[in-house]
Amino acid sequence: MARDTGFPDADAENDFARMRRQAELARLTHWFTRQPADVNTILPFDEVVRALGRTGETNLGLQQVNVRDIVGSVDRTKDFDKYFRPTSSRIRQRWQRLAAAQRRGESVPPVLLYKIGSMYFVIDGHHRVSIAIARHLETIDAYVTEIHTRITPDGINAPSDLVLKDHRRLFLARVPLTGAQADAVRLSDPFAYAELAEAVEAWGFRLSQEVGEFLSRPEVARRWFGEEFLPVVRMARRAEVRPDITDDAELYMWVAGERYRLVRRHIWDDEIIEELREQSRRRRR
Secondary structure (H helix, E strand, C coil): CCCCCCCHHHHHHHHHHHHHHHHHHHHHHHHHCCCCCCCCECEEHHHHHHHHCEEEEEEEEEEEEEHHHEEEECCCCCCEECCCCECCCCCHHHHHHHHHHHHCCCCCCCEEEEEECCEEEEEECHHHHHHHHHCCCCEEEEEEEEEEECCCCCCCCCHHHHHHHHHHHHHHHHCCCCHHHHHHCCCCCCCHHHHHHHHHHHHHHHHHHHHCCCCCHHHHHHHHHHHHHHHHHHHHHHCCCCCCCCCHHHHHHHHHHHHHHHHCCCCCCHHHHHHHHHHHHHHHC
8 A cells, every 4th residue: 555644745746647648658658668669558348348348237345356357448448547546637626635535544335337248438436546556455346247249359459459359249149059069269460350250151151051951040050050061170180281270260261262262262181281281391391
C-alpha cells in the first residue's frame, strides 16, 4: 500500500500525479518502441461482447475481486488506460477527492463489475478502481454479473485481438463444431476463417449431393472434421508436408489450397500428397 503521510489531500494529489506520469511514460514508450497503438488501451466491454457473442448472464452478488483482473470498461475507455491510470487531468478533481476520502478512512461502496471469463469490466466505480491500483491494493469489493458468451475470451489482451475472435465466432456459427473439435480448428489470420467456412460449406454441399439428402450444419461440421480434416492432416503429417507448420488447422489450410492449385479437383490420394511433399521440400530450400 502507498505510504500515508498523514495528510490525505496531499497524498491524494501525489497519487494522481504519479499515475498520470506513469500513463504518459507508458504512452511515449510504446510510441518510441513502435508497439501496436492499442497495446495500452483499456478493453471496451461492448466490443468484447459483440466479438464473443453474448448468450446470457448470472448475478454473482458481492465478491472480492483481484484488482489486476479488472481490464476493461463499459463507458469510460477514454478516461483510463489499460491499467486504470488517468489519461488526462480532466478527472483530477473527482479522483483526488475520492482518494483523500479513502485515506481519511471514509467508507467506500462496492464497485459494479461485469465478468467475462477471468476478465472484469467496470460498470460503475472507475475512480475507485484507479485509486485502489494507485494505493497498491490487491482486492476490491464488487457486485459482479457474469456474462456468458458463445466463444471463450482466451487470448484477448488488446482491442485488436477482437477481430480474430469476431471472425472465429462467425466461423463457428457457419461451421458449428463443438468441444475438442472446435478447439482443434484455430487460425491466426482472422480472414482465413471465412475462407475455411466457405470450403466446409462447399464440402457439405458436395456430400449432400453424394448421399442424396439434406445435411444440417452441425452434421456437415461433424462429418467434415472426421472425414476430411483429420484424415488430411494425418496424411500430411505422415508425409512430412510442411513440418514447419505446427498447427493442424494452419497445415490443413495450406495443403488444401495447394492441392486445389495443383489439380483443381477436390480429391486426396497418394500422388497428390507426394506432390505436396515435394512442394514443401522446394519451399524449404
